[in-house]
Amino acid sequence: MMRQVLGAIAVLLLSGCASIYSTPPTVVHQPMTVRPEARAQMVPANGSIYQAAQLRPLFEDRRARLIGDTLTINLVERNTAQKRANSSASRASDVTGGITAASKVPLSGLAGMNLQAGVESDFEGAGASAANNVFNGTITVTVIEVYPNGNLLVSGEKQMAINQGNEFIRFSGVINPNTVTAANTVQSTQVADARIEYKGSGYIDESNTMGWLQRFFVAVSPF
Numbered sequence: 040m041m042r043q044v045l046g047a048i049a050v051l052l053l054s055g056c057a058s059i060y061s062t063p064p065t066v067v068h069q070p071m072t073v074r075p076e077a078r079a080q081m082v083p084a085n086g087s088i089y090q091a092a093q094l095r096p097l098f099e100d101r102r103a104r105l106i107g108d109t110l111t112i113n114l115v116e117r118n119t120a121q122k123r124a125n126s127s128a129s130r131a132s133d134v135t136g137g138i139t140a141a142s143k144v145p146l147s148g149l150a151g152m153n154l155q156a157g158v159e160s161d162f163e164g165a166g167a168s169a170a171n172n173v174f175n176g177t178i179t180v181t182v183i184e185v186y187p188n189g190n191l192l193v194s195g196e197k198q199m200a201i202n203q204g205n206e207f208i209r210f211s212g213v214i215n216p217n218t219v220t221a222a223n224t225v226q227s228t229q230v231a232d233a234r235i236e237y238k239g240s241g242y243i244d245e246s247n248t249m250g251w252l253q254r255f256f257v258a259v260s261p262f
Contacts (some may be wrong), residue, residue: 067211067234071194072181074203075107102219108182111224116174127163209236
């Protein structure tokens with residue numbers, strides 16, 4: 040029995056160590072990269088200069104428009120929000136009564152007694168919150184789907200191994216091809232259904248995360 044308990048503890052410890060360097064979950068569109076569609080088989084040569092299989096229009100640009108093409112997203116996110124609320128309420132009531140002559144009832148001893156009761160309740164509350172977030176950078180993504188109207192669904196990930204942990208930057212969204220510049224770039228503010236993530240893994244990131252047992256007590260505690 041003791042060996043089984045020790046074995047279970049060892050498994051938990053190993054799983055905890057493994058989770059430190061595991062890839063954090065994501066909410067961006069999947070998959071985050073795809074292979075481009077295979078080209079058609081080479082057709083026989085049909086001219087000394089013109090080759091139909093290798094035709095590239097003279098004025099064709101290199102903007103992403105097909106599955107497997109890549110483009111660069113300029114992350115220029117800035118979000119500012121403020122909220123303030125005030126509320127107050129009050130309520131008061133007063134009741135007064137008395138007992139007059141009561142000589143012919145069992146409660147004759149209470150004659151002349153006056154009764155008075157009052158209730159008063161006050162409430163006042165105030166709250167305020169503010170947020171200011173800035174996210175700048177670049178990430179190159181892959182076209183994973185082309186919609187019937189020509190819009191491009193893109194997704195991508197950038198991983199950086201920094202000393203004692205890994206950093207993950209992920210992005211996905213829907214792009215209108217008309218917003219793609221000649222340099223094959225798009226501003227993140229021009230992307231619809233944008234999903235941007237910046238996460239990390241490693242013991243430094245884990246040390247800033249509340250443990251599951253503590254989260255349990257926080258969730259069930261009535262205080």
